[in-house]
Amino acid sequence: MTRRRPMAIAVAILACAAALAYLRDPPWLLSMTSGLREERREPAGKTVRTMAGHASFFVPTDAASVEIPLRGVFESEKDWPITVTIAIDDRPADRLTLTDGSWRVSTLRLPPPSGRRVRRIDIRADRTRSDQRAVEVGEWKSIRP
């Protein structure tokens, strides 16, 4: 019993270390998003996801740039404008003021590849409309060098 306990503790520590090493940079992050609703397809064929105040997603770290189509959700002229800020790994990267219902594309130049497989893109809107809708996000494109 006394010899089993240190063994169990050692195994638990090793398992935790292995799990942490894996979770540092897991491959499934690329498919993970937050703050974005289910995809819907517009009549023109464009895939759109609506966000509230804050959304995030990941892009490959070896991409040179990323293009993100954005469109404000407006119900009346008094709703204008919506200010959107975009950050790459928590560093400010772009700021757009959406003043009408047309699509705008934010093109972000990504920093050189880091030790991780992915970079995180955060989009924040300064306000929302009814039903927690602020901005519609189109299909983002990662552009390789």
Added chain:
Amino acid sequence: MSRWIVRAAAAICAAGYVFVYASGRTGPPIRSDGFSYYVYLPSWFIYHDTSLAAVAQDCCGGQFPDFTAIIRWPGTRRWVNAHPIGVAIMQTPFFLVAHALTRWSNLSADGFTFYYQHAAGVAGLAWIIAGLWVLRRLLLRHFPDTIVAATLAAVLFGTNLLHYATYDSSYSHPYSFFLFAAFLDLTERWHHQPAWRTSLLLGLVGGLIVLVRHTNALFLVFFPLYGVTSAATMRVTVARLRRHWQLVAAAVASVVITVAPQLALYHQATGRSIVSSYGEFGFNFLAPQLWGVLFSVQKGVFFWSPILLLAVAGLAMTRGAARGFLLPAALFLTVNTYLIASWFDWQFGGSFGHRGFVDALPVFAIGLASLFSRAASSPAARAAVISVCAVLIALSVFQMLQYWNGVLPFSDTTWPQYRAAFLRLK
């Protein structure tokens, strides 16, 4: 055997939790009431803000969603959350682990990404298992191990407790379940051996009970009324409380200190320390929906968890030292039922069974154990009770799966709907 049951319960609840989310049976854990209970944590630890304004800006563009119970207080225009801070306090260790993992994995540290979601979900599951563990310790003082094992299994699988350990684990009920079990355990220990440590723990648990759900303050009657079964025992209890008045004062002070941060938050938001955080909503004491709450197909607690009828019968049969719980149990269950039935939304919104009674399951467990104990002395009664309980447990688990599959509605179930869905999984 009861130790094995708690371990098996943990494994089954964990499997159920993984199934619910891996199969997409429901949305992420921080949803509906779970959002309002949890939202304090990102506000305190990430935005260093007690007003909820910063988290409202980041998550929701400045306005909390309509489904939350968070309103702007008239006059001050500050956010007031109808759901108090107790759940968030008990989720804190899980939240901090999730926050560290989020930073480590470079997910967005906004309080609502993957690890935060499942920290909130797993916290509820863990507190239910902790509650079962404490309940086991309490019951073992009065009943044999096999009776305790059967009781724990019946409470978890024969009621909606399993649902609140898995599908809706971010609600307040798992936390109250643990706290009620702990308060019963500590109350009994205090009355048999009054001590400073037990007094302070009683105060802490009592304070958390109030912080998780304010109306559950009613549960604190167990402390002064425990052991009262006659006029003579009442005199003994009063004498004991007076003899140990310093310990009682310490427990009361511990409750006050635990509750104080909530009062400070209310004061910050409204200018007053005591407020009705539900705003215009409240109780309708002149028209309680007693039939609906107890027996209706909509949400009747005995309709959806009929095994609790056995528990009520068992409470009346309680013998020995466990009879000390009888008077406060009767008082609490009666007044609590009246309160639930008087609430403007007596169904408590969407839920499997009536969620208002999940908190009190440790009290019902004493009744179930008493009934099982009495039945164990006669082979015929034992066979009958085992058969009835097996059927009721199977029915409860099956109906929970129906609810998960969307076969049963979230609320307002009608008799034709129930009949049409009976024993149908899809």
